[in-house]
Structure formats: C-alpha cells, structure tokens
Amino acid sequence: MRRVQPLTALIAAFAALILFSAGECAAQTTYSRSTAPAQAVGSASVVLKPEQLDFNFGGGKASLRPQGGWTVEASVSHRGLLCGEYSVGVRFGIGRPGCTNVVWLTNVDYVTNQRQCNNARLDHSGGDVQPRLADSFAEISCAERVIRCTGVCK
Numbered sequence: 001m002r003r004v005q006p007l008t009a010l011i012a013a014f015a016a017l018i019l020f021s022a023g024e025c026a027a028q029t030t031y032s033r034s035t036a037p038a039q040a041v042g043s044a045s046v047v048l049k050p051e052q053l054d055f056n057f058g059g060g061k062a063s064l065r066p067q068g069g070w071t072v073e074a075s076v077s078h079r080g081l082l083c084g085e086y087s088v089g090v091r092f093g094i095g096r097p098g099c100t101n102v103v104w105l106t107n108v109d110y111v112t113n114q115r116q117c118n119n120a121r122l123d124h125s126g127g128d129v130q131p132r133l134a135d136s137f138a139e140i141s142c143a144e145r146v147i148r149c150t151g152v153c154k
Contacts, residue, residue: 028150028152029148029150029153030149030153031148032149034057034058034060034145035102035144036057036062036099036142036145037055037098038053038055038064038141038143039054039055040053041053050066051065052064052065052066053137053140053143055145057074057145059074059075060072060073061073062090062145064137064143067129067134068130068131068132068133068134068137069127069128069129070090070092070127070129070130071125071126072111072124072126073123073124074123074124074147075123075124077120078116078117078118078119078121078122078149078154079119080119080152080154081117081118082151083151083152084115084149084150084151084152085115085151086113086114086148087110087112087114087147087149088145088146089108089109089111089148090111090143091105091107091109091144092104092105092106092133093105093106093142093143093144094141095142099142099144102144104144105133106132106133108144110146112124112125112126
C-alpha cells in the first residue's frame with residue numbers, strides 16, 4: 001500500500017479547490033430593479049407646481065427637481081467573501097399609478113461604483129443633471145432604481 005505524503009495531499013486539495021471555485025469566480029453581471037411612484041414635495045402650491053418629486057424604494061430613495069437634476073441613494077449588501085463591483089443607477093418615466101405601463105424617458109444612468117467584499121453593506125449615493133427631463137417634469141410619475149453587480153454576485 002502506497003502512502004500519500006501530507007504535502008502532496010495538501011497540494012492536491014488546494015488545486016481541487018481552485019478548480020471548483022473557478023466556476024464561481026467567473027465574472028457575471030446581475031441586476032436588481034425596483035420601481036417607485038412619484039410623491040410631489042414643495043410649497044402650498046405643490047399640486048400645481050411641485051418643487052421636487054421624491055421616490056421611495058424601501059432601502060433607498062431618489063429625487064428629481066424641475067430643472068432635471070436628480071439624486072439616488074441606496075444601501076447595498078454583498079453576500080460572500082469574494083468581491084463584486086456594485087453600481088447604482090436610476091431612470092424616470094411616465095406611467096399609470098403603481099408604475100404600470102411605464103414609458104421610460106431615459107436609459108438607466110449609473111452614478112456610483114464601489115467594490116464590495118466580505119459580506120459588506122455600503123451606502124451608495126450620487127446624482128446627475130439631465131435637462132431633457134425638465135420638459136416632462138410635470139408628467140413624470142415613476143422611477144426605477146437599478147443595482148448592477150459585476151463579479152461574484154449573490
């Protein structure tokens with residue numbers, strides 16, 4: 001009977017672990033999407049001309065101003081030890097109550113990018129100005145927040 005040397009067994013186990021986890025390490029991109037209806041914010045004339053539209057995603061929010069300036073915030077959790085690159089973006093549209101049958105006015109504009117590892121939870125926030133939204137501000141009724149992960153995403 002042949003006896004396996006401890007170092008040889010350790011090398012074989014390490015090689016098997018690398019091969020097994022190679023499939024998990026392959027870069028993938030996933031998207032987590034959530035929509036929220038607009039809530040007008042402003043002065044007493046808020047019904048006629050709101051100063052801002054707010055969108056609450058539960059775990060994040062966005063706001064849109066009449067000139068097309070917007071912000072988005074989200075708390076993003078990463079599961080696992082291996083890392084992923086997370087980005088948070090938003091787009092705005094016109095739809096029925098409850099964000100059904102939405103016609104999106106913009107593409108998703110990603111404004112954050114953070115590497116997350118080891119079960120980290122990080123806050124993402126950013127914003128942009130899209131002047132073309134100013135013309136449709138009074139009609140905008142919905143926003144979609146998108147969290148994109150590239151890498152090991154769970």
